[in-house]
Amino acid sequence: DTAVSQTPKYLVTQMGNDKSIKCEQNLGHDTMYWYKQDSKKFLKIMFSYNNKELIINETVPNRFSPKSPDKAHLNLHINSLELGDSAVYFCASSSGRGVEKPEQFFGPGTRLTVL
Amino acid sequence: GENVEQHPSTLSVQEGDSAVIKCTYSDSASNYFPWYKQELGKRPQLIIDIRSNVGEKKDQRIAVTLNKTAKHFSLHITETQPEDSAVYFCAASRLSSGSARQLTFGSGTQLTVLP
Numbered sequence: 001d002t003a004v005s006q007t008p009k010y011l012v013t014q015m016g017n018d019k020s021i022k023c024e025q026n027l028g029h030d031t032m033y034w035y036k037q038d039s040k041k042f043l044k045i046m047f048s049y050n051n052k053e054l055i056i057n058e059t060v061p062n063r064f065s066p067k068s069p070d071k072a073h074l075n076l077h078i079n080s081l082e083l084g085d086s087a088v089y090f091c092a093s094s095s096g097r098g099v100e101k102p103e104q105f106f107g108p109g110t111r112l113t114v115l
Numbered sequence: 116g117e118n119v120e121q122h123p124s125t126l127s128v129q130e131g132d133s134a135v136i137k138c139t140y141s142d143s144a145s146n147y148f149p150w151y152k153q154e155l156g157k158r159p160q161l162i163i164d165i166r167s168n169v170g171e172k173k174d175q176r177i178a179v180t181l182n183k184t185a186k187h188f189s190l191h192i193t194e195t196q197p198e199d200s201a202v203y204f205c206a207a208s209r210l211s212s213g214s215a216r217q218l219t220f221g222s223g224t225q226l227t228v229l230p
Contacts, residue, residue: 033217040222041153041202041222041223042220042222042223043159043204043220043223044220045217045218045219048217056217058217090158090159102147102149102164102208102210102216103149103161103164104149104161104218105161106151106158106159106160107158108157108158109157109158
């Protein structure tokens with residue numbers, strides 16, 4: 001009954017490959033996010049979707065493409081992986097009622113290692 | 116955009132002592148300030164948050180204070196225990212009705228509680 005889940009937990013791949021990370025939440029939230037945590041632990045927003053619509057799209061290479069098939073799922077596809085993409089990627093979700101329920105709940109993270 | 120600075124980057128305290136972590140933010144329109152705790156290899160977890168209409172909030176051994184004029188907020192942990200050892204992140208956001216509001220995170224504080 002995990003609230004926010006991600007697969008896979010670990011992903012090791014070669015430069016140039018294409019990979020996807022999946023995220024699902026069962027909290028009934030309307031908004032989902034992708035964050036990147038680099039080797040220095042810095043957390044930075046990448047994307048946010050609200051009811052399957054892209055809301056936030058920070059300065060991220062267009063090799064990264066989020067896809068939301070429904071409001072419970074937000075996947076991240078990465079093309080032509082580079083060494084600098086190695087990081088932990090966290091999915092998060094929050095209620096669409098931004099003022100009343102702003103809390104964001106994080107998934108367990110996916111550690112991506114590009115060789 | 117918002118910029119959040121967090122200090123110190125590392126903090127060691129003796130068990131039973133208090134710990135204080137400080138953050139400053141740049142956007143005067145920010146009105147929501149959560150704190151997250153991240154244990155090694157785990158997801159960030161919300162431990163306490165405060166809104167700009169409140170100056171202080173307490174939850175057992177944890178308290179957060181906010182000074183809107185100076186644009187800084189602090190996390191206070193009293194009677195620290197070894198299980199409080201983790202990385203703590205502050206964040207800031209501008210809440211409004213409707214959809215996603217991005218969190219801007221500080222750079223994190225590694226807290227070590229020495230037995």
